[in-house]
Amino acid sequence: xxxxxxxxxxxxxxxxxxxxxxxxxxxxxxxxxxxxxxxxxxxxxxxxxxxxxxxxxxxxxxxxxxxxxxxxxxxxxxxxxxxxxxxxxxxxxxxxxxxxxxxxxxxxxxxxxxxxxxxxxxxxxxxxxxxxxxxxxxx
Numbered sequence: 308x309x310x311x312x313x314x315x316x317x318x319x320x321x322x323x324x325x326x327x328x329x330x331x332x333x334x335x336x337x338x339x340x341x342x343x344x345x346x347x348x349x350x351x352x353x354x355x356x357x358x359x360x361x362x363x364x365x366x367x368x369x370x371x372x373x374x375x376x377x378x379x380x381x382x383x384x385x386x387x388x389x390x391x392x393x394x395x396x397x398x399x400x401x402x403x404x405x406x407x408x409x410x411x412x413x414x415x416x417x418x419x420x421x422x423x424x425x426x427x428x429x430x431x432x433x434x435x436x437x438x439x440x441x442x443x444x445x446x
Contacts, residue, residue: 350374351367351368351378353381353382353385356378356381356382356420356421357382357385357419357420357421358419359378359419359420360416360417360418360419360420361412361415361416361417361418361419361420361423362416362417363420364378364420365416378420379408379420379424382420382421382424382425383404383424383427383428385421386421386424386425386428386429387428387432390425390428390429390432391434391435391436392428392429392432392433392434392435393432393433393434393435394428394431394432395431395432395433400431403430403431404427404428404430404431407426407427407430407431408423408424408427411423411426411427
């Protein structure tokens, strides 16, 4: 399963909880087209992203939703790989993932972005062995 495809649903859901809405309290215009087209690659290496708070990551992104989402995606890929977790490739999982991040980031924007994303990966994802077993059972 392609992690990029798995996170597509998240990115759509993340539009609902964009960093602008998290920190400025203002609604965001419809950005689904730019999100679906793919987030721009973050210019910040993952080893620097994992040390940033949610707020610091937002500032480091230049307050750019695509760059911030790219940081979230990098954190999700690292977390899923380290924990050997497969992220479901469904819109429902993406919405669940985005809602988790939105809720946790609002609670404390001074917590590490990676921690928020890692918890969301564990909340939504499934161990690869369990995911493979359920996939083979469906076939």
